[in-house]
Amino acid sequence: MFNKLKAVIERRFPERRVFLRSDTETRFIRLSPIAQVTSLLGGTALVSWAIVATAILLMDSIGSGNVRDQARREQSIYETRLNALSSERDSRAEEALAAQERFNLALSQISQMQSSLLASEDQRKELETGIEVIQRTLRRTMNERDDALVKADTLSAELEGTTGSVRTDSGRIQDIESTVDFLTSALELTAGERDEIADTASEAQASVEELLLQARLAQERNDRIFQQLEDAVSISLAPLDEMFRAAGLPTDRIIEQIRRGYSGQGGPLTPLSFSTRGEPPSAESLRANAILSEMDRVNIYRIAAQKTPFAIPVKSAFRYTSGFGPRWGRMHNGTDFAGASGTPIYSTADGVVTHAGWSSGYGRLVKIQHEFGIETRYAHMSAVRVEVGQRVSRGDRIGDMGNSGRSTGTHLHYEVRVDGNPVNPMNYIRAANNVF
Structure with a gap:
C-alpha cells in the first residue's frame, strides 16, 4: 500500500x-x-x-x-427617557405647587365661610328676637283695644238704662257726650296703634322673607363652596395617600405619629366648635368639619413627605448602573447612580446625621436617621459636607460623588433601610413620580 x-x-x-x-x-x-x-x-x-x-x-x-x-x-433612547422623566418630574412639581395654592385658597375660603355662617346665625337670632317682641306688643295692644270696646259698651248700656238720677237731662247729655268723646279718642288711638303695629308686622314679614332669601342664597353659595373644597381636597389627598401606600408605608401609623407632634387637636387645622347651648350641630358645621379633617390629613401627609426619602439624591446628569437585588452571588442592598466625580449629593428627606466618615467597603459614608424608623445611606463619596448630629432638610447638600472604598468606578451607592432592614430605594422614588 x-x-x-x-x-x-x-x-x-x-x-x-x-x-x-x-x-x-x-x-x-x-x-x-x-x-x-x-x-x-x-x-x-x-x-x-x-x-x-x-x-x-x-x-x-x-x-x-x-x-x-x-x-x-x-444611549440615545436612555437619554431620551431621562429627559422625559425630568420633564415629568418638573410637571409633577408644578402640579404640587398648584395643589398647594388650591389648598391655601380653600383654607381662606373656609375661614370666610365660617365668618359668614356665624354672622348669618347672629342675624337670624336677632330677627327672631325682634319678631317675638313685635308679636307680644301686638297681642297686648289688641287686648287693650278689646277691653276698651267692652268698657264702651258697658257705659253706653248704663247711660241708656239709668233712671231717677239727681242730675238734670242737660248734665246727663254732657256726661254722655264726654264719654262718647273719650271713647272716640280711645278708639282712634287704638286704631292708630293697630295700623302702626300692622305696618311694623308687614315690614318685619318683608325683612323675614328677605333674610330667608339671603339665607337660601348663602346656603346655595356655601354648597358650591363646600363642593369645590371637597373636590379640591379629594384631588390633593388621593395622590398623597397612593404615594405612601405604593412605598409600603403604614399610613395610619404615620398620621398618628405626626399628630402626636402637635398639641391639642393634634394638627394645624382646628375643627369648628359646636353650640354650647345643647343644640345639635348643623349640617354645615358637620360638612365643614369633614372638609377640615381631610385638609388636616393632606397637611399631615405633606409634613410626613418631607420626613420620608421620596426625593432623588442626585439632581445632575446621572445613569443607573446597578439596582437593588442579588448581584454576582451577593445581595446588593441599594441603587447605584453613576456620574462625574464631585457631582453634588443631596439628602432625600429631613433627618439627623448619625455617621459622617470612613466605613470600610462603603468608603466615605453618610448615614441619616429619618422619622418612622427609616435610615438612608450615601456611600463612596469623594467628600463629606456634614457632621454627626447635624440636622438636615430635604435637598441639603451632604457630600460629593466619588470612588472611595470598594468601588470600581465613580458612583453613589444609595440605600434605604426601614427598622434596620434594607428595602428597594426605587419604591420610594417611583411612588413620588406622580406627586412631586
Whole structure:
C-alpha cells in the first residue's frame, strides 16, 4: 500500500533539482517527491489559515461595529427617557405647587365661610328676637283695644238704662257726650296703634322673607363652596395617600405619629366648635368639619413627605448602573447612580446625621436617621459636607460623588433601610413620580 502511494506521488511529483549558480561554482538542491508534497500541503494549509483568519477578523470588525451602533442607539433612547422623566418630574412639581395654592385658597375660603355662617346665625337670632317682641306688643295692644270696646259698651248700656238720677237731662247729655268723646279718642288711638303695629308686622314679614332669601342664597353659595373644597381636597389627598401606600408605608401609623407632634387637636387645622347651648350641630358645621379633617390629613401627609426619602439624591446628569437585588452571588442592598466625580449629593428627606466618615467597603459614608424608623445611606463619596448630629432638610447638600472604598468606578451607592432592614430605594422614588 505504501509502495503504491509512493509510486503515485513519484508519477505526480517527479524528483526535481534546483540549480544555484555563482561566479565560481554551481550547486543544486534535490527536491524529492515527498518533499514536494510536504511543501505543497504546508503552503495550502498556510493559505487556508490566512483566509480563515482574515474572515474571522472581518466578521469581528463587522460585529463590533454593530455593537457600537446598538450601544449608541440604547444611549440615545436612555437619554431620551431621562429627559422625559425630568420633564415629568418638573410637571409633577408644578402640579404640587398648584395643589398647594388650591389648598391655601380653600383654607381662606373656609375661614370666610365660617365668618359668614356665624354672622348669618347672629342675624337670624336677632330677627327672631325682634319678631317675638313685635308679636307680644301686638297681642297686648289688641287686648287693650278689646277691653276698651267692652268698657264702651258697658257705659253706653248704663247711660241708656239709668233712671231717677239727681242730675238734670242737660248734665246727663254732657256726661254722655264726654264719654262718647273719650271713647272716640280711645278708639282712634287704638286704631292708630293697630295700623302702626300692622305696618311694623308687614315690614318685619318683608325683612323675614328677605333674610330667608339671603339665607337660601348663602346656603346655595356655601354648597358650591363646600363642593369645590371637597373636590379640591379629594384631588390633593388621593395622590398623597397612593404615594405612601405604593412605598409600603403604614399610613395610619404615620398620621398618628405626626399628630402626636402637635398639641391639642393634634394638627394645624382646628375643627369648628359646636353650640354650647345643647343644640345639635348643623349640617354645615358637620360638612365643614369633614372638609377640615381631610385638609388636616393632606397637611399631615405633606409634613410626613418631607420626613420620608421620596426625593432623588442626585439632581445632575446621572445613569443607573446597578439596582437593588442579588448581584454576582451577593445581595446588593441599594441603587447605584453613576456620574462625574464631585457631582453634588443631596439628602432625600429631613433627618439627623448619625455617621459622617470612613466605613470600610462603603468608603466615605453618610448615614441619616429619618422619622418612622427609616435610615438612608450615601456611600463612596469623594467628600463629606456634614457632621454627626447635624440636622438636615430635604435637598441639603451632604457630600460629593466619588470612588472611595470598594468601588470600581465613580458612583453613589444609595440605600434605604426601614427598622434596620434594607428595602428597594426605587419604591420610594417611583411612588413620588406622580406627586412631586
